[in-house]
Amino acid sequence: MALVQATVPLAGSAWRRPLWIAFAQPMAWGQFAFLVIAFLSLTASFLLDDFSVAYVAHNSNSLLPWYYKFSAVWGSHEGSVLLWVLILSGWSFAVSVFSRHLPRDMLARVLAVMGWISSGFLLFILLTSNPFARLLPNVPGDGSDLNPLLQDFGLIVHPPMLYMGYVGFSVVFAFALAALIGGRLDAVWTRWVRPWTNIAWAFLTMGIALGSWWAYYELGWGGWWFWDPVENASLLPWLAGTALIHSLAVTEKRGTFKNWTVLLAIFTFSLSLLGTFLVRSGVLTSVHAFANDPARGTFILILLGVTVGVSLTIFALRAPRVHSASGFGWLSRDALLLVNNIVLVIMTVTVLLGTLYPLLLDAMDLGKISVGPPYFNALFVPLTALLCVFMGLGPLARWKRMPARELFRRLALSALIAIVIAAVVPSLYGGEWNLGVSIGLLLALWLVLSLIRDLLHRTRPRRGDSRSRSAPNGAERAAAVKKLAPAYRGMVLGHLGLAVTIVGVVMVSNYSAEQNVRLGPGKHVEVGGYRFTMTDFNERRGPNYVADTATIEVTPPGRNTFFLYPEKRFYLASGMPMTDVALRPGFFSDLYVALGEEVGNGDWSLRIQLKPFVRWIWLGGLIMASGGLIAVLDRRYRRRASSRTPTASGIGEDASLNGLQGEGAP
Known part of the structure; x- marks a missing residue:
């Protein structure tokens, strides 16, 4: 179905065959329906403890709570790729349903491009990553268990949100290629693509915020961002997508930046594919990465190369026909948004180089180096400051000149x-x-x-x-x-x-204040004005682990006493230890206590941290994501295509563009 969706409608739009064009929507619907069935089948295998399925045997256990069995479906490589393709087919289904106001040939081209992407990933699953491979006839009596790091609520919400953003940019990519192929880079096209860009960006923003929150409390270090290569892999398309959102605004309002906007759409989705390669190729060592055989990494690298190569070739062939008749002065909203875009692209390149440079050196046997927070902070922080300066100027500047x-x-x-x-x-x-x-x-x-x-x-x-x-x-x-x-x-x-x-x-x-202390039953210590007393220490049994649990009485200055219960867990099936942090969250400050190792005489090491305003980091992410979703409600995005006036460049212009020029301007 994906192959039919990728070829027949595209040929129909080129040769003006309405019947062939009509294949696009039912193929997208059918593909989505059967992938839902496949995903539900894998989910049922987990919930029913079907250890004849190799993927279930390697990532689940009969003692695992049902909600972690559910999230274990995408807890490792094969299931996560199936989720990736399911979400891609879901986006295709959504485009086919909510874009019926598009010209039929344009919609056919968009769905065809998405069909090609889906075909590549479905082939990837069939050849290298089959989640339904069986262990017959040697079925194990029980499974190996899910990685204890992943036995958390964060796994339930973080990867699906992140994938919704990653894969959502495929829609923007498909619209960009469809517009290049059809020769329609006008304000109407921009209005079609903006809501899909905003939705994908909002999901990716939410996914990154949830990932930061998850790492903060789950890993036991108390940090919210580690400049881990896999974290950077999600930041890269977010930065490029942010630039794309601003560039689309200029293209819609003023008819400028057309080529730049299309190029950003291509690069944003390409960076999403790059992130998929980094996570699943085995080239990275990270708590977030899936270490796999080289064949998988090679396949994704080839898919990335083909996608980028074909799209840039189409861009090179079609872009010279695109011209922008409008000009603007050096002090205008147009110019400020251009600077905004340039800074965001520089930030993207900075993170990209810091992430890939060590990998390239290692691949060429030129040595191993580590690029960590000092590099990223030294370059990224000043660029963020510069970006904020122009962001403050932009809303109050006029279009064209001021x-x-x-x-x-x-x-x-x-x-x-x-x-x-x-x-x-x-x-x-x-x-x-x-x-x-x-x-x-x-x-x-x-x-x-x-x-x-x-x-x-x-x-x-x-x-x-x-x-x-x-x-x-x-x-x-x-x-x-x-x-x-x-x-x-x-x-x-x-x-x-x-x-x-x-x-x-x-x-x-x-x-932030941090102190490593030694504490035993009946003993106390003061950190940051708080008095910590260990009142009890006992063993607790969970559904699939045993835990050493400390009871810590906390007396804050001038407030009521409360208790925290940090744990050291030992998972029975995998034999892995795990720290479960005790948190006292607050709007203005978090109290963070992690239980370490036993140090003798009944004493244990504790890491106590005070984290002021840490929740504002994720609150800001949720506010940004809500802004992206609210922007989608704008009624002009749901207008039907208006009449087009051909321009000297041969690229159609929206006849209603003049009516939008002043909208949103002070």
């Missing part, structure tokens, strides 16, 4: 307030002024205050309004806010979420 004096007038008060608050708050919070915290707060406040200034400007009465002579009251402001387009509201939430994340990052990075 006098510098007017932009300065709009932002002077916001900048002054941000500087004063950022200079004062670190001294009040930490008792000692901190340059890093001050700069981080300055950037966050700059983003927030520029958004507030823009909101006030957009919700004030316009000239000619009878109310324009007096300041609007609260009800009038609220009514004006409700009239703002969902796309604008999504942008506000996206920028606000980044500001919240920046506050969380700078506060937890500079004000």
Whole structure:
């Protein structure tokens, strides 16, 4: 079905055969239906403890709770690839259902491109990664168990969210290639692709935030980002996707950046495939990676090479026909978004080089090196600061051109307030002024205050309004806010979420307190003003493990006493030990206690950490993701294709583009 979806509709759109074009949708539906059946079959094998299936025997156990048996379906390589292809077919199904307003030939080309991607991954499963391989007739009596690191709620929610984002960019990629093949790079095409980009970006944002949260409490180290190569593999398409979202906005509003937008769409999905290669090729050693035989890595590398090569070839052949008639001044929203894109691409290349350079050296037998946080922090942090500066300027700038004096007038008060608050708050919070915290707060406040200034400007009465002579009251402001387009509201939430994340990052990075202590029953220690007393220590039996559990009485300054229960678990089937962290979460601070090893005389080592504002990191991610989803609700994305006016370049332009030029501009 995937092969028919990939070939017949594409040929039909080229030779104008309506019957062939009509094959696209039923093939997408059928493929999705049968992959759902395959996935449910594998899930049933786990829930029924069918250890004749090799994948189940290697990743499950009869003692494993049912909810971990369910998440174990995608807990290792074969099942995760099946989930990948299932989600891809789900995206194809969604495109076929929710894009019926597209011209039939355009929809056929989009689904055909997605069919080619699906064909490649289905072939990958059949040749190298069959999750239904049997162990007949030597069926084991029980399974080897799921990796204890994966026996957590995080495995249930994190990979599906991440895959929804990874695979969702295949839709954007398919639209870009379909537009190049059909010669339709206009504002209508941009409006078609923007909601799919926003949805994929929102899922990827949520997946990355959930992965950071999972690593924070599950690994027992207390860190929220380790610059692990597999973590970087998810960050790369997120950075490119963020640039793509901004580039699409310019292409829709002004008709510029067309080639750049298509190129970003190609690179974003290519980086998603690169992440898939890194995780499943066995070239990385990571708690997140699946170590596999070289054949699998080779297959994905070939698939990546073919995808990138074919798409760039089509781009090279078609791009010269695309021209942008609109120009813009050096101080305009167009220019600021261009700088925004350039900075994001530089950030992407920085992370890409730091991730791949050690692998390339090792592959060429030129030695082994490690690229860690010092490299990434030294380059990524200043680039983020530069990005925030232009993000604050962008919402208040006009399209095409704007006098510098007017932009300065709009932002002077916001900048002054941000500087004063950022200079004062670190001294009040930490008792000692901190340059890093001050700069981080300055950037966050700059983003927030520029958004507030823009909101006030957009919700004030316009000239000619009878109310324009007096300041609007609260009800009038609220009514004006409700009239703002969902796309604008999504942008506000996206920028606000980044500001919240920046506050969380700078506060937890500079004000965290950590201490390794020795504690036994009846003994106490003080850390960061908290008094920790071990009142009991006993053994507890879980469904598939035994655990040494410490009871820690915590007395915070001026507040009620509470108890924490850190554990050291020993999983029976695999024989692996595991630390289960005790957390006291809070909006402004987390208390984090990890139980270490026994050190003699009944004493145990404990790692106690105070993590201020750490939850703001993930709160910001959720706010950004919600902004991406809200932007999809914009009604103009669901308009039917309007008439097209041919241009001198031969590429169609949307006749309603002029009506959109001023939308969203101050």
